[in-house]
Amino acid sequence: MEIKTISWSFTNKCNLNCLHCIVDAGKEYHDELSTIESKNVVDQLSQLNCNCIHFTGGECLTKPNFLDVAEYCLKKDINTTLVTNATLLDDTNVDIIKNIFNDVRVSLNGASEKTHDFIRGKGNFNKTLKVIDLLNNAGVPVIFFVTLGSINYSEITDIIKLSRVYKAAGLKIDSVVIEGRALGYQEIFSLDAQQTQSLVDEFNNGLSGILEEDDLCNISSQSLYLSPAGDVYPCVHLSLNKSKRYFLGNVREMTILQMIQKFNREILPDCKNKKCIYKFYSKGSNYILGTKNPNNSRCLS
Numbered sequence: 001m002e003i004k005t006i007s008w009s010f011t012n013k014c015n016l017n018c019l020h021c022i023v024d025a026g027k028e029y030h031d032e033l034s035t036i037e038s039k040n041v042v043d044q045l046s047q048l049n050c051n052c053i054h055f056t057g058g059e060c061l062t063k064p065n066f067l068d069v070a071e072y073c074l075k076k077d078i079n080t081t082l083v084t085n086a087t088l089l090d091d092t093n094v095d096i097i098k099n100i101f102n103d104v105r106v107s108l109n110g111a112s113e114k115t116h117d118f119i120r121g122k123g124n125f126n127k128t129l130k131v132i133d134l135l136n137n138a139g140v141p142v143i144f145f146v147t148l149g150s151i152n153y154s155e156i157t158d159i160i161k162l163s164r165v166y167k168a169a170g171l172k173i174d175s176v177v178i179e180g181r182a183l184g185y186q187e188i189f190s191l192d193a194q195q196t197q198s199l200v201d202e203f204n205n206g207l208s209g210i211l212e213e214d215d216l217c218n219i220s221s222q223s224l225y226l227s228p229a230g231d232v233y234p235c236v237h238l239s240l241n242k243s244k245r246y247f248l249g250n251v252r253e254m255t256i257l258q259m260i261q262k263f264n265r266e267i268l269p270d271c272k273n274k275k276c277i278y279k280f281y282s283k284g285s286n287y288i289l290g291t292k293n294p295n296n297s298r299c300l301s
């Protein structure tokens with residue numbers, strides 16, 4: 001039994017307070033996995049031949065033990081990627097980041113200072129662009145992670161241009177899922193059918209010929225989601241489902257192998273049409289538009 005990838009929300013702690021934040025990040029949870037517990041998870045993933053861990057959060061770089069755990073993945077020969085708001089990256093840590101991660105996925109919520117900073121806080125757009133330059137100069141592949149809603153969907157053409165100017169190794173565009181903090185800002189994030197269609201059209205026009213369609217969900221593709229406190233679900237969206245229908249277990253109580261077996265036994269049979277649960281859960285609000293990956297970064301998912 002194997003696992004291909006895992007998306008690991010390493011902490012709920014975050015230095016920003018973005019309006020759309022799906023996990024309502026801010027304060028660290030009291031029961032987040034310790035360094036020893038985290039390394040035990042890495043050991044298990046290594047034994048399961050995990051190809052890649054996608055680290056996300058919260059903001060991983062707020063946790064003092066994060067780079068130690070990420071470096072341990074390197075020792076165990078597991079590829080890693082980092083999704084980050086980029087604001088805690090600088091000259092002092094860029095080299096270690098370069099050594100550890102296959103690529104860095106930098107979040108953008110607009111092609112303009114006005115929009116990005118409205119959602120992510122003042123000063124963060126320019127800070128993010130500076131860090132992208134820093135990563136580029138250090139030779140770290142940067143993937144743009146863009147999340148759009150009604151407030152910023154019209155900036156897609158400029159975002160595609162920006163990704164070219166900054167020589168992004170990839171561009172992933174999602175619409176805002178109306179969950180977490182976004183629930184309080186539906187009027188600026190919900191996309192109607194017409195806006196969604198215009199977004200899709202712009203994306204296809206702007207990237208014609210290099211568009212690589214992304215799957216709508218991870219389910220059944222040997223991928224899991226691990227929360228800061230060790231809860232495992234098929235994906236982040238299902239972790240937000242209060243019914244616990246898709247809860248696979250906690251790493252403090254079960255092995256990841258047992259959870260994969262549980263998933264295959266209890267959930268996979270429901271997922272013959274693997275798009276349906278994702279669609280059901282996100283109530284149609286999430287639409288992964290696609291991924292451009294011209295440099296074929298080793299583990300873009």
Ligand SMILES: C[S@@+](CC[C@H](N)C(=O)[O-])C[C@H]1O[C@@H](n2cnc3c(N)ncnc32)[C@H](O)[C@@H]1O
Nearest residue numbers: 020021022057058059083084085107145176177
């Ligand atoms: C939760 S953040 C954690 C990593 C890091 N703090 C960051 O912002 O990049 C991971 C990605 O999810 C995106 N995201 C946050 N809230 C979302 C939502 N409601 N719907 C879709 N994507 C969302 C962020 O923009 C970011 O690209």
Ligand code: SF4
Nearest residue numbers: 014018021025058085
């Ligand atoms: S989207 Fe990322 S940076 Fe923004 S609050 Fe959530 S975890 Fe923090």
